Amino acid sequence: MSFIGNDIVSLTDVNNRVSFQNDRYLQKSFVPRELDEIKKFGKKWPFLLWSCKESAYKARVKQDHRKPFCPINFQVYHSPVCPKGTGNYTALSGQVENEGHILITKSWVCNDYIHSICSTEGFDGMNIIYGLRKNVNVPPGRQSACVRKLVIGNLAHKLNVDVRNIKIKKDRETEIPVAMIDNSDSEMDLSLSHDGEFVAFACIISI
Amino acid sequence: MTATDINNKITGILSKYVFNKKLILKATPDFRLTKDLKINSARVVDIVLDIEDEFEVEIDNKSLEKIKTISDLTSLVNSLLSAKK
Numbered sequence: 001m002s003f004i005g006n007d008i009v010s011l012t013d014v015n016n017r018v019s020f021q022n023d024r025y026l027q028k029s030f031v032p033r034e035l036d037e038i039k040k041f042g043k044k045w046p047f048l049l050w051s052c053k054e055s056a057y058k059a060r061v062k063q064d065h066r067k068p069f070c071p072i073n074f075q076v077y078h079s080p081v082c083p084k085g086t087g088n089y090t091a092l093s094g095q096v097e098n099e100g101h102i103l104i105t106k107s108w109v110c111n112d113y114i115h116s117i118c119s120t121e122g123f124d125g126m127n128i129i130y131g132l133r134k135n136v137n138v139p140p141g142r143q144s145a146c147v148r149k150l151v152i153g154n155l156a157h158k159l160n161v162d163v164r165n166i167k168i169k170k171d172r173e174t175e176i177p178v179a180m181i182d183n184s185d186s187e188m189d190l191s192l193s194h195d196g197e198f199v200a201f202a203c204i205i206s207i
Numbered sequence: 208m209t210a211t212d213i214n215n216k217i218t219g220i221l222s223k224y225v226f227n228k229k230l231i232l233k234a235t236p237d238f239r240l241t242k243d244l245k246i247n248s249a250r251v252v253d254i255v256l257d258i259e260d261e262f263e264v265e266i267d268n269k270s271l272e273k274i275k276t277i278s279d280l281t282s283l284v285n286s287l288l289s290a291k292k
Contacts, residue, residue, distance in 0.1 A: 009249075015247075015249070015250065015253075016249060019249060019250075019252065019253055022256070024256055024259075025252055025253065025256060028252050028255065028256070028268070028271065029252055050249065054248060054249075057248075068272055068273065068274060068275045069241070069248050069251070070268065070271050070272030071252065072268050072271075073268075073272060141226065141227060175242045195247070195249075
């Protein structure tokens with residue numbers, strides 16, 4: 001069974017910027033090799049590594065619901081940087097190692113955000129949808145509603161289902177989101193995220 | 208430092224990172240930082256750094272990976288302060 005995680009990191013969020021400039025914060029979050037990469041590749045690199053770590057955690061926690069997020073235990077590897085992309089983003093592929101498990105990541109680096117998705121079994125042959133939206137002026141407390149609306153709209157379009165028949169619920173114990181279609185668990189694996197003005201999701205439609 | 212002092216200081220640190228202040232008012236020791244208090248996971252590391260500064264202790268990675276709830280933080284601070292004596 002394959003699980004997916006996703007994470008969006010706002011590059012303009014003041015708290016993020018302050019944290020990733022704090023040496024002690026970096027020491028607690030990244031291993032020495034990652035710290036060397038941050039020195040080498042510049043200001044956006046810690047944001048990229050973090051989004052990969054968190055997206056990997058969100059996939060791994062579905063395999064072990066009790067797992068807490070300890071960023072330093074998720075080590076990110078990108079091949080010698082060969083960015084691909086057109087327009088105003090750069091796309092990167094990578095791997096995350098956690099306790100002997102290797103997970104596969106894809107990331108998109110833009111001027112004001114980094115979005116990463118991660119799968120426990122890679123992306124080959126999978127029908128995956130993902131997306132993000134920038135919501136200017138949305139109060140922080142309304143971000144969850146915004147990301148649900150984004151997912152429902154995308155799923156309705158992809159599956160040709162009326163939006164009124166799709167609901168996003170969270171498992172009470174694990175807080176893992178579940179897409180309900182016609183009041184039944186769709187069994188599609190779903191991951192939601194938001195940060196600052198951004199909301200994002202990734203979903204395995206089928207394997 | 209009494210247990211109440213420790214709890215109050217930890218609550219004060221957490222409240223900096225909780226957007227919905229009502230959550231911190233009704234928080235119980237078993238509240239999870241990210242799930243129940245809705246603290247962004249990137250801020251959990253900030254909380255650990257604030258606790259290190261406030262209590263003049265050092266929290267290692269082994270301890271960091273065990274922190275899920277308010278109670279985990281309180282127990283950790285108590286044990287670190289006891290070890291300092």
